Amino acid sequence: MTQPTPWILGLTGGIGSGKSAVAQHFIDLGVHAVDADHAARWVVEPGRPALAQIAEHFGEAVLLADGQLDRAALRTRIFQNPEERRWLEALLHPLIRQEISEHLARADSPYAILVSPLLIESGQHQITQRILVVDTSEELQVQRTMLRDRTSAEQVQAILAAQAKREERLRHADDVLVNDRDLGWLHTEVERLHRFYLTLRGGQA
Structure with a gap:
């Protein structure tokens, strides 16, 4: 019997939202991911x-x-x-x-992930069957990015301005993962979503 074709989950989030950490944990769970x-x-x-x-x-x-x-x-x-x-x-x-x-x-996993910061703006969401948005407050986004990239608040604000507005991303979301706690909690949430996604055919419940 042939395996059903994997459905595609679009994973996005603004700069500093933690989408890379989320993507990495999905990969650790055996999910095939492609980074745009x-x-x-x-x-x-x-x-x-x-x-x-x-x-x-x-x-x-x-x-x-x-x-x-x-x-x-x-x-x-x-x-x-x-x-x-x-x-x-x-x-x-x-x-x-x-x-x-x-x-x-x-x-070769039951579903695959397209990780893209510009999933909505680039139109890449059109090749996905479901969208997961990693969301966090703008304040946290700025803090995390300044820390990670050793950059100024002004530079982070400029990048935020160029990305889709948070409301626009959330409007396209099938699932939202609010990343405002620690990494252990984040991993638990990814595992919960993974178990749910394994029950889906074609990305829809």
Whole structure:
């Protein structure tokens, strides 16, 4: 008898919400996970067509000496120019989605997870059957991110402003995990959700 195709859980949350810790515990429980941020890096590795197109469009100045993409240089170019940002997104988003799909297709767990900070904004939620939002107060998000990245409150606020508003994420959520306690409690909650997800067919109760 063939195994049913794994359904896809979208996992998202704002910066500093703890989605990486949540994703890692799901992985520890044997769930196949794909990180959209990793996929975004894979598609611009040297030797991949996207990198050649980016270098052709923006010039060699966006490449490092070793041929890797100079992310900081590219970021500077597109932040000042919305048209250039749209050009880059039009090139990369379909490639990232294809990369994600290929990695999800390798899943051998009953369900697989797509971890993406921009799940809603990028439209990636369209390939998922269920959405889990890791939520926490903005105050906690700022505290945690400042601690983790040794960055200023202003920089964190700027990143928060660029991400989907909390209300928008929660509007798309099938499940919400409020991460405002310790790691032990968080693990217990992930295990509870995991047991529930194993009972689902196609991601819906």
